[in-house]
Amino acid sequence: MSQEIVISPSILSADFARLGEDVTRVIAAGADRIHFDVMDNNYVPNLSFGAPICKALRDYGISAPIDVHLMTNEVERLARYFKEAGANHITFSYEAITHTDRTINLIKELGLSVGIAINPGTPVELLYPVLEQLDLVLIMTVNPGFGGQKFLPYTLAKIEALRQELKRQNLLGKVEIQVDGGVNADTIRVLAHAGATNFVAGSAIFDAEDYAQVITNLRELAIEHESPDYVDLSFRGE
Numbered sequence: 001m002s003q004e005i006v007i008s009p010s011i012l013s014a015d016f017a018r019l020g021e022d023v024t025r026v027i028a029a030g031a032d033r034i035h036f037d038v039m040d041n042n043y044v045p046n047l048s049f050g051a052p053i054c055k056a057l058r059d060y061g062i063s064a065p066i067d068v069h070l071m072t073n074e075v076e077r078l079a080r081y082f083k084e085a086g087a088n089h090i091t092f093s094y095e096a097i098t099h100t101d102r103t104i105n106l107i108k109e110l111g112l113s114v115g116i117a118i119n120p121g122t123p124v125e126l127l128y129p130v131l132e133q134l135d136l137v138l139i140m141t142v143n144p145g146f147g148g149q150k151f152l153p154y155t156l157a158k159i160e161a162l163r164q165e166l167k168r169q170n171l172l173g174k175v176e177i178q179v180d181g182g183v184n185a186d187t188i189r190v191l192a193h194a195g196a197t198n199f200v201a202g203s204a205i206f207d208a209e210d211y212a213q214v215i216t217n218l219r220e221l222a223i224e225h226e227s228p229d230y231v232d233l234s235f236r237g238e
């Protein structure tokens with residue numbers, strides 16, 4: 001295994017009444033990053049939370065990397081608020097913005113790493129011109145807006161195509177492939193085999209009694225089924 005596997009619990013499924021405790025527990029259980037699903041009831045038909053929750057978790061003492069997916073319009077303003085609140089990374093939804101290149105640069109100028117998410121029905125080829133500028137591509141494996149949905153298998157072809165294109169552009173291992181939606185012990189095998197290395201999971205982790213057992217199992221399955229393309233990245237000469 002040469003590509004790091006990243007498990008990113010989505011706090012959308014956490015216990016909001018005890019968020020600090022719940023996030024502390026999930027980090028102690030082995031989570032690599034904390035994933036924020038930010039929904040504005042405009043771009044997606046649901047409302048979740050904003051930057052004050054990020055600041056509250058930092059004030060509570062959470063130091064793990066915070067990875068924010070803005071399922072929102074007004075990306076530029078919200079990216080600034082999340083930077084001030086202590087976030088490390090912003091992913092914006094391709095379909096929510098007009099000027100892809102400008103938005104990427106704005107987030108980078110804030111000193112944050114940057115990703116773009118695409119919905120299940122959006123062709124991944126649209127991202128090929130800007131892959132080199134990105135730290136991460138998020139392939140949504142459900143329609144955004146709600147936790148607990150069923151994984152859409154047709155998204156696998158997009159993950160595979162992206163992995164191959166990253167390899168072609170000599171970016172494999174530099175741009176992470178993240179997946180979100182219906183990730184669990186049944187689906188992670190095919191997702192890893194297709195090329196995903198960063199797994200967002202909400203209900204599979206937070207609905208379980210034993211977070212450590214779920215996270216360890218997900219990580220082991222992802223390593224076991226990792227795409228052979230990652231096994232030796234020495235072709236890059238690094």
Ligand SMILES: O=C(CO)[C@@H](O)[C@H](O)COP(=O)(O)O
Pocket residue numbers: 010012013037071142143144145146147148149180181182183200201202203204
């Ligand atoms: O982001 C979304 C939907 O927009 C969710 O997919 C959650 O991030 C993960 O939920 P589970 O499917 O893992 O419960």
